[in-house]
Amino acid sequence: METVVAFFEHIPSSYRAAILIGGILLFWSIEGIIPLSLTPYHKWRHAGLNLFFTLTTVVINFLFAALLLKTSDWTADQHFGLLYLTTMPLGLFILLGLLLLDLIGAYLIHWLEHKLKWLWKFHLIHHTDTYVDTTTANRHHPGESVFRAIFTILAVFISGAPIWLVMLYQSLSVIFSQFNHANIKLPVQLDKVISWIIVSPNMHKVHHHYKQPLTDTNYGNIFSLWDRLFGTFATENPANLIYGVDTHMDAKENNQLTNLLQIPFQPYRRSADISYSGTHKADSVTKDQPSVG
Numbered sequence: 001m002e003t004v005v006a007f008f009e010h011i012p013s014s015y016r017a018a019i020l021i022g023g024i025l026l027f028w029s030i031e032g033i034i035p036l037s038l039t040p041y042h043k044w045r046h047a048g049l050n051l052f053f054t055l056t057t058v059v060i061n062f063l064f065a066a067l068l069l070k071t072s073d074w075t076a077d078q079h080f081g082l083l084y085l086t087t088m089p090l091g092l093f094i095l096l097g098l099l100l101l102d103l104i105g106a107y108l109i110h111w112l113e114h115k116l117k118w119l120w121k122f123h124l125i126h127h128t129d130t131y132v133d134t135t136t137a138n139r140h141h142p143g144e145s146v147f148r149a150i151f152t153i154l155a156v157f158i159s160g161a162p163i164w165l166v167m168l169y170q171s172l173s174v175i176f177s178q179f180n181h182a183n184i185k186l187p188v189q190l191d192k193v194i195s196w197i198i199v200s201p202n203m204h205k206v207h208h209h210y211k212q213p214l215t216d217t218n219y220g221n222i223f224s225l226w227d228r229l230f231g232t233f234a235t236e237n238p239a240n241l242i243y244g245v246d247t248h249m250d251a252k253e254n255n256q257l258t259n260l261l262q263i264p265f266q267p268y269r270r271s272a273d274i275s276y277s278g279t280h281k282a283d284s285v286t287k288d289q290p291s292v293g
Helices: 002-009 013-033 043-063 065-078 090-115 117-127 134-138 142-159 163-181 188-194 201-207 225-229 257-265
Strands: none
Touching: 002 090, 002 163, 013 043, 013 134, 013 163, 043 065, 043 134, 043 142, 043 257, 065 142, 065 163, 090 117, 090 142, 090 163, 090 225, 117 142, 117 257, 134 163, 142 163, 163 201, 188 201
Protein backbone atom coordinates (compact mmCIF):
# COMPACT_ATOMS: atom_id res chain seq x y z
CA MET A 1 0.00 0.00 0.00
CA GLU A 2 2.85 2.37 0.81
CA THR A 3 4.18 1.83 -2.72
CA VAL A 4 0.83 2.98 -4.15
CA VAL A 5 0.94 6.09 -1.95
CA ALA A 6 4.50 6.93 -3.00
CA PHE A 7 3.75 6.43 -6.69
CA PHE A 8 0.62 8.60 -6.87
CA GLU A 9 2.01 11.27 -4.55
CA HIS A 10 4.57 12.15 -7.22
CA ILE A 11 2.98 10.79 -10.39
CA PRO A 12 4.40 12.68 -13.40
CA SER A 13 2.03 14.45 -15.80
CA SER A 14 3.39 12.23 -18.56
CA TYR A 15 2.14 9.15 -16.70
CA ARG A 16 -1.33 10.67 -16.31
CA ALA A 17 -1.39 11.47 -20.03
CA ALA A 18 -0.32 7.90 -20.76
CA ILE A 19 -3.22 6.57 -18.68
CA LEU A 20 -5.69 8.73 -20.63
CA ILE A 21 -4.30 7.91 -24.08
CA GLY A 22 -3.53 4.29 -23.26
CA GLY A 23 -7.05 3.69 -21.99
CA ILE A 24 -8.60 5.12 -25.14
CA LEU A 25 -6.36 2.97 -27.35
CA LEU A 26 -7.01 -0.16 -25.27
CA PHE A 27 -10.79 0.06 -25.26
CA TRP A 28 -10.86 1.37 -28.85
CA SER A 29 -9.09 -1.88 -29.85
CA ILE A 30 -11.41 -4.08 -27.78
CA GLU A 31 -14.43 -2.38 -29.39
CA GLY A 32 -13.23 -3.70 -32.74
CA ILE A 33 -13.10 -7.27 -31.41
CA ILE A 34 -16.28 -7.59 -29.32
CA PRO A 35 -18.56 -4.65 -30.20
CA LEU A 36 -21.92 -4.26 -28.48
CA SER A 37 -23.51 -2.20 -31.23
CA LEU A 38 -22.81 -3.23 -34.81
CA THR A 39 -24.30 -0.05 -36.28
CA PRO A 40 -21.74 1.40 -38.71
CA TYR A 41 -20.59 4.98 -38.17
CA HIS A 42 -17.63 7.21 -39.03
CA LYS A 43 -15.51 6.09 -36.08
CA TRP A 44 -12.56 8.40 -36.75
CA ARG A 45 -14.70 11.49 -37.35
CA HIS A 46 -16.76 10.66 -34.27
CA ALA A 47 -13.57 10.29 -32.25
CA GLY A 48 -12.21 13.58 -33.54
CA LEU A 49 -15.22 15.48 -32.23
CA ASN A 50 -15.10 13.77 -28.84
CA LEU A 51 -11.35 14.18 -28.50
CA PHE A 52 -11.77 17.93 -28.91
CA PHE A 53 -13.89 17.91 -25.76
CA THR A 54 -11.35 15.61 -24.10
CA LEU A 55 -8.69 18.26 -24.70
CA THR A 56 -10.88 21.04 -23.30
CA THR A 57 -11.49 18.88 -20.22
CA VAL A 58 -7.73 18.44 -19.77
CA VAL A 59 -7.20 22.22 -20.06
CA ILE A 60 -9.95 23.00 -17.52
CA ASN A 61 -8.54 20.47 -15.06
CA PHE A 62 -5.08 21.99 -15.50
CA LEU A 63 -6.44 25.45 -14.70
CA PHE A 64 -7.96 24.12 -11.46
CA ALA A 65 -4.92 22.01 -10.54
CA ALA A 66 -3.32 24.59 -8.23
CA LEU A 67 -6.53 25.11 -6.24
CA LEU A 68 -7.05 21.35 -6.02
CA LEU A 69 -3.50 20.86 -4.71
CA LYS A 70 -3.79 23.67 -2.15
CA THR A 71 -7.11 22.31 -0.89
CA SER A 72 -5.74 18.79 -0.57
CA ASP A 73 -2.53 19.91 1.13
CA TRP A 74 -4.45 22.08 3.63
CA THR A 75 -6.89 19.32 4.60
CA ALA A 76 -4.03 16.83 5.00
CA ASP A 77 -1.95 19.25 7.09
CA GLN A 78 -4.89 20.14 9.31
CA HIS A 79 -6.32 16.62 9.40
CA PHE A 80 -9.58 18.20 8.30
CA GLY A 81 -12.28 16.06 6.71
CA LEU A 82 -14.31 12.91 7.19
CA LEU A 83 -11.32 10.64 6.66
CA TYR A 84 -9.72 12.00 9.83
CA LEU A 85 -12.64 11.42 12.18
CA THR A 86 -10.96 8.23 13.36
CA THR A 87 -7.76 6.33 12.76
CA MET A 88 -7.96 3.40 10.34
CA PRO A 89 -5.72 1.03 8.37
CA LEU A 90 -4.28 2.46 5.16
CA GLY A 91 -6.31 0.07 2.98
CA LEU A 92 -9.58 1.20 4.57
CA PHE A 93 -8.46 4.84 4.31
CA ILE A 94 -7.94 4.40 0.57
CA LEU A 95 -11.27 2.62 0.02
CA LEU A 96 -13.32 5.16 2.00
CA GLY A 97 -11.48 8.01 0.32
CA LEU A 98 -12.24 6.65 -3.14
CA LEU A 99 -15.89 6.17 -2.19
CA LEU A 100 -16.24 9.74 -0.88
CA LEU A 101 -14.51 11.27 -3.89
CA ASP A 102 -16.75 9.23 -6.17
CA LEU A 103 -19.92 10.19 -4.28
CA ILE A 104 -19.34 13.94 -4.13
CA GLY A 105 -17.08 14.57 -7.09
CA ALA A 106 -18.94 12.37 -9.57
CA TYR A 107 -22.33 10.99 -8.51
CA LEU A 108 -23.63 14.15 -6.81
CA ILE A 109 -22.74 16.63 -9.55
CA HIS A 110 -24.01 14.18 -12.18
CA TRP A 111 -27.34 13.82 -10.37
CA LEU A 112 -27.64 17.61 -10.06
CA GLU A 113 -26.94 18.01 -13.77
CA HIS A 114 -30.04 15.96 -14.46
CA LYS A 115 -32.20 17.84 -11.94
CA LEU A 116 -31.30 21.50 -12.59
CA LYS A 117 -32.23 22.81 -16.05
CA TRP A 118 -29.28 25.18 -16.37
CA LEU A 119 -26.83 22.41 -15.51
CA TRP A 120 -28.61 19.95 -17.78
CA LYS A 121 -28.11 22.27 -20.75
CA PHE A 122 -24.34 21.89 -20.31
CA HIS A 123 -24.52 18.15 -19.63
CA LEU A 124 -26.63 17.68 -22.78
CA ILE A 125 -23.48 17.68 -24.91
CA HIS A 126 -22.47 14.38 -23.33
CA HIS A 127 -25.90 12.86 -23.89
CA THR A 128 -26.31 14.00 -27.50
CA ASP A 129 -23.79 11.40 -28.65
CA THR A 130 -25.79 8.89 -30.68
CA TYR A 131 -22.83 6.52 -31.10
CA VAL A 132 -21.61 5.86 -27.57
CA ASP A 133 -18.10 4.41 -27.41
CA THR A 134 -14.99 4.85 -25.29
CA THR A 135 -14.33 8.35 -26.71
CA THR A 136 -17.71 9.47 -25.33
CA ALA A 137 -16.30 9.26 -21.79
CA ASN A 138 -14.81 12.76 -21.92
CA ARG A 139 -17.32 14.40 -24.23
CA HIS A 140 -18.12 17.26 -21.85
CA HIS A 141 -18.82 20.90 -22.60
CA PRO A 142 -16.07 23.13 -21.13
CA GLY A 143 -18.69 24.62 -18.82
CA GLU A 144 -19.54 21.19 -17.44
CA SER A 145 -15.83 20.48 -16.96
CA VAL A 146 -15.70 23.58 -14.74
CA PHE A 147 -18.64 22.35 -12.62
CA ARG A 148 -17.05 18.92 -12.23
CA ALA A 149 -13.69 20.42 -11.27
CA ILE A 150 -15.41 22.51 -8.58
CA PHE A 151 -17.18 19.45 -7.17
CA THR A 152 -13.92 17.51 -7.19
CA ILE A 153 -12.38 20.24 -5.02
CA LEU A 154 -15.48 20.17 -2.81
CA ALA A 155 -15.10 16.40 -2.46
CA VAL A 156 -11.47 16.83 -1.42
CA PHE A 157 -12.43 19.51 1.12
CA ILE A 158 -15.17 17.38 2.70
CA SER A 159 -13.25 14.11 2.67
CA GLY A 160 -9.81 15.48 3.46
CA ALA A 161 -8.25 13.33 0.73
CA PRO A 162 -4.46 13.82 0.40
CA ILE A 163 -3.16 14.57 -3.07
CA TRP A 164 -1.90 11.02 -3.68
CA LEU A 165 -5.42 9.71 -3.09
CA VAL A 166 -6.87 12.34 -5.43
CA MET A 167 -4.40 11.32 -8.15
CA LEU A 168 -5.26 7.65 -7.60
CA TYR A 169 -8.98 8.40 -7.84
CA GLN A 170 -8.62 10.50 -10.99
CA SER A 171 -6.51 7.82 -12.67
CA LEU A 172 -9.08 5.15 -11.83
CA SER A 173 -11.90 7.46 -12.91
CA VAL A 174 -10.37 7.88 -16.36
CA ILE A 175 -9.99 4.13 -16.90
CA PHE A 176 -13.39 3.12 -15.51
CA SER A 177 -15.22 5.85 -17.42
CA GLN A 178 -13.59 4.74 -20.66
CA PHE A 179 -14.48 1.15 -19.79
CA ASN A 180 -18.16 1.69 -19.03
CA HIS A 181 -18.68 3.91 -22.09
CA ALA A 182 -16.85 1.52 -24.40
CA ASN A 183 -18.86 -0.16 -27.15
CA ILE A 184 -17.97 -3.64 -25.90
CA LYS A 185 -20.13 -6.70 -25.36
CA LEU A 186 -19.35 -8.68 -22.23
CA PRO A 187 -21.09 -11.97 -21.35
CA VAL A 188 -24.38 -10.98 -19.73
CA GLN A 189 -23.69 -12.75 -16.44
CA LEU A 190 -20.19 -11.29 -16.21
CA ASP A 191 -21.52 -7.78 -16.81
CA LYS A 192 -24.21 -8.37 -14.17
CA VAL A 193 -21.67 -9.55 -11.59
CA ILE A 194 -19.39 -6.60 -12.31
CA SER A 195 -22.30 -4.17 -11.87
CA TRP A 196 -22.66 -5.20 -8.22
CA ILE A 197 -19.35 -3.50 -7.51
CA ILE A 198 -18.47 -1.11 -10.31
CA VAL A 199 -20.34 0.53 -13.16
CA SER A 200 -20.35 -1.98 -16.04
CA PRO A 201 -20.81 -1.22 -19.76
CA ASN A 202 -24.41 -2.50 -19.87
CA MET A 203 -25.28 -0.60 -16.70
CA HIS A 204 -24.01 2.71 -18.00
CA LYS A 205 -25.48 2.28 -21.49
CA VAL A 206 -28.94 2.40 -19.87
CA HIS A 207 -28.10 5.94 -18.79
CA HIS A 208 -27.49 6.88 -22.44
CA HIS A 209 -30.96 5.82 -23.64
CA TYR A 210 -32.53 8.71 -25.52
CA LYS A 211 -35.65 9.04 -23.33
CA GLN A 212 -36.58 9.45 -19.71
CA PRO A 213 -36.90 7.85 -17.25
CA LEU A 214 -33.92 5.67 -18.20
CA THR A 215 -31.83 8.75 -18.94
CA ASP A 216 -32.21 9.67 -15.26
CA THR A 217 -30.74 6.46 -13.85
CA ASN A 218 -27.29 4.92 -13.29
CA TYR A 219 -25.38 8.11 -12.51
CA GLY A 220 -22.39 6.24 -11.08
CA ASN A 221 -18.85 6.83 -12.24
CA ILE A 222 -16.76 4.06 -10.67
CA PHE A 223 -18.86 2.44 -7.97
CA SER A 224 -22.40 1.15 -8.57
CA LEU A 225 -23.07 1.37 -4.81
CA TRP A 226 -24.47 4.89 -4.97
CA ASP A 227 -27.13 4.10 -7.57
CA ARG A 228 -28.25 1.06 -5.62
CA LEU A 229 -28.24 2.96 -2.33
CA PHE A 230 -30.15 6.00 -3.60
CA GLY A 231 -32.65 4.13 -5.78
CA THR A 232 -31.34 5.31 -9.15
CA PHE A 233 -30.16 1.90 -10.36
CA ALA A 234 -31.88 0.46 -13.44
CA THR A 235 -31.36 -2.39 -15.88
CA GLU A 236 -32.53 -2.82 -19.46
CA ASN A 237 -31.89 -5.16 -22.36
CA PRO A 238 -29.28 -3.42 -24.55
CA ALA A 239 -31.35 -4.32 -27.61
CA ASN A 240 -34.03 -1.89 -26.40
CA LEU A 241 -31.69 1.07 -26.08
CA ILE A 242 -31.31 3.96 -28.49
CA TYR A 243 -28.47 6.38 -27.82
CA GLY A 244 -28.82 10.15 -27.72
CA VAL A 245 -31.42 12.45 -26.19
CA ASP A 246 -34.86 12.90 -27.70
CA THR A 247 -34.65 16.70 -27.86
CA HIS A 248 -31.53 16.66 -30.04
CA MET A 249 -31.70 13.69 -32.39
CA ASP A 250 -30.92 15.70 -35.53
CA ALA A 251 -27.32 15.08 -36.65
CA LYS A 252 -26.99 18.79 -37.49
CA GLU A 253 -27.38 19.48 -33.78
CA ASN A 254 -25.66 16.53 -32.13
CA ASN A 255 -22.73 16.03 -34.47
CA GLN A 256 -21.48 19.56 -35.19
CA LEU A 257 -18.96 21.22 -32.90
CA THR A 258 -20.28 24.77 -33.25
CA ASN A 259 -23.80 23.82 -32.25
CA LEU A 260 -22.64 21.59 -29.39
CA LEU A 261 -20.74 24.51 -27.89
CA GLN A 262 -23.83 26.73 -28.22
CA ILE A 263 -26.43 24.31 -26.78
CA PRO A 264 -26.13 25.56 -23.15
CA PHE A 265 -27.06 29.05 -24.32
CA GLN A 266 -30.03 27.97 -26.45
CA PRO A 267 -33.61 27.81 -25.10
CA TYR A 268 -34.33 24.85 -22.85
CA ARG A 269 -36.19 21.98 -24.53
CA ARG A 270 -38.49 19.72 -22.57
CA SER A 271 -38.38 16.01 -23.26
CA ALA A 272 -41.20 15.08 -25.63
CA ASP A 273 -42.17 11.92 -23.77
CA ILE A 274 -41.02 10.80 -20.33
CA SER A 275 -42.70 7.38 -20.46
CA TYR A 276 -40.85 4.17 -21.29
CA SER A 277 -42.33 0.70 -21.38
CA GLY A 278 -39.12 -1.25 -21.79
CA THR A 279 -39.91 -2.32 -25.34
CA HIS A 280 -40.69 1.05 -26.92
CA LYS A 281 -38.86 2.07 -30.07
CA ALA A 282 -38.80 5.69 -31.16
CA ASP A 283 -41.33 6.55 -33.83
CA SER A 284 -39.67 9.85 -34.66
CA VAL A 285 -36.02 8.77 -34.67
CA THR A 286 -34.47 9.15 -38.09
CA LYS A 287 -33.38 5.90 -39.67
CA ASP A 288 -29.66 6.71 -39.39
CA GLN A 289 -29.86 6.78 -35.58
CA PRO A 290 -28.48 3.59 -34.00
CA SER A 291 -30.13 1.15 -31.70
CA VAL A 292 -28.04 -1.25 -29.67
CA GLY A 293 -27.99 -4.98 -29.87
